[in-house]
Amino acid sequence: MSIGVLFAVLAAAFLHALWNALIKLGTSKVGGMVILSIAEVPIGLAVVLWRPIPAAEVWPWVFAAGCTHFFYKLFLTYAYDRGDLSRVYPIARGAAPMVVALVGAVFLADRISPMQYAGIGVLGLGIALMARGVFTDGESRRLLPFALGSALATATYTMIDGLGARVSGDAVTYVGWVFVVDGMLFSSGMLAMRGWAVLPAAPRAWVVGGFASAASYGAYAISIWAMTIAPIAVVAALRETSILFAVLIGWLAFGERMTRGKAVAAGLIVAGVMLTRL
Template sequence: MTIFVFTALLGAAFFHASWNALVKNSADKIKSMLVLTLVHGILGIFVAFFVEFPKLEVWPWLITSAIFHVIYQGCLALAYNSGDLSRVYPIARGTAPILVLLIFYFIIETSMTHTEILGVLLLGFGVIGMAQGAFSNRENLILLPYTLGAAIGTAGYTIFDGIGSRISTDPSSYIAWLFIITVPIFFSVILICQGLKIFKIEQTTWKIGSVAGIFSFGSYWVAIWAMTQAPIPLVAALRETSILFAVLIGIIIFRDKTNTKKIIAASLILAGIIIVRL
């Protein structure tokens, strides 16, 4: 992986953590995710005018990925209603690269070196350390199914997007149409679960969701592009540097509690990132 790709992923990770912080700070997380998804679709339509239409063989990957994106977004919104950002985010995001690595290593294939694999595993141990608060606090046990669902969604769309974008050969076209088709799927699911009241959205929620949507779109475009330049499990792992940003945002802005275990866990994640870059 080149230093340019590595640096771009770090920047994308910061914006990924930022949009999650915005959603966490909103009064209605589900409606904020709804606005975010709508912004994705609008940006996707705009980009679609300047890129080629996806090839036929790309569409199965696009549609399956869109379903996994909806699973992730829905579970994450529900999880944010039950736990603080610094605890929810590491479980939801950090478990995903381990799942991706295992699937590629045992089922698909991977060109990663042993050093890179060690880096991903170290990141995983750090994630487990971050998750300790959620497992020990009874009040937070309710968020575990949602966060694990978000992790499965993340792993699923990472794999399908990584392979699909390579088949497409055009990251911009792929992400544009991915987000276009995600909108009706997500809207349908939310409408069934929440009813017509979901369309009563306050102005503040529109603002937060819109900014979060722009951050999210840009962040994931970088990830899609990076998956065409480097091993997919490696990109999936480096995206989770966002965990460190999220913890800092949670502590500084939302006054989330921290302790020695979280600091050690963050250090393990950082060590994994450094080893991956060696």
């Protein structure tokens, strides 16, 4: 991997942590996620506008991914309502690859190497330590089910996307349509559940939400581009440094408490994820 690709993947990791931080920044986490979702629709349309329409067998995968993204966003916003970025993000982001690895080994006939088994163990230890910190540091315990729910949804749409992109044969078009369906489902669903009052009135909220959506797509696009010119496993492992970026943003930008236990847990989660990816 060249130095240029290395820094590009690190930038993608930072962008992923950044858009999560921007959602956490707003007074209404759900409102910020709705704005992000609305902005996803034109971004997705810009990607697919000049590309062929997917075959009929692709659409069930697209809609399944969109529905799963709905729950991912819902759980994530509820978790951020109840906990710190530096606590929620590592749990939500770190537990997902562990679930994917275990489910893939059982149901998808994926082979797990000894290094990946070690990674699952390290990852589980890090998540347990991070979750334990909720009880010892006096934080709201209600963040845990939502953070873990977000991780489960992430693991689900990861497997759906992997299979759906294979059926499609065109990952770029597939992801573009997922953005469109995901954006429409979440924004319309939250408007139906909470009414128009869920939309923040302040122009600043729309600017921040739009920027978060662009950062979200940028993080994904850079990662996909890097995987075309560098080993996929290395890129996938390196982008998990987003966990460290999120912890640092929470600590330095939001003034969240940084304990030794939280720092050690975050380090273990990153190490475990990297081992499962390599």
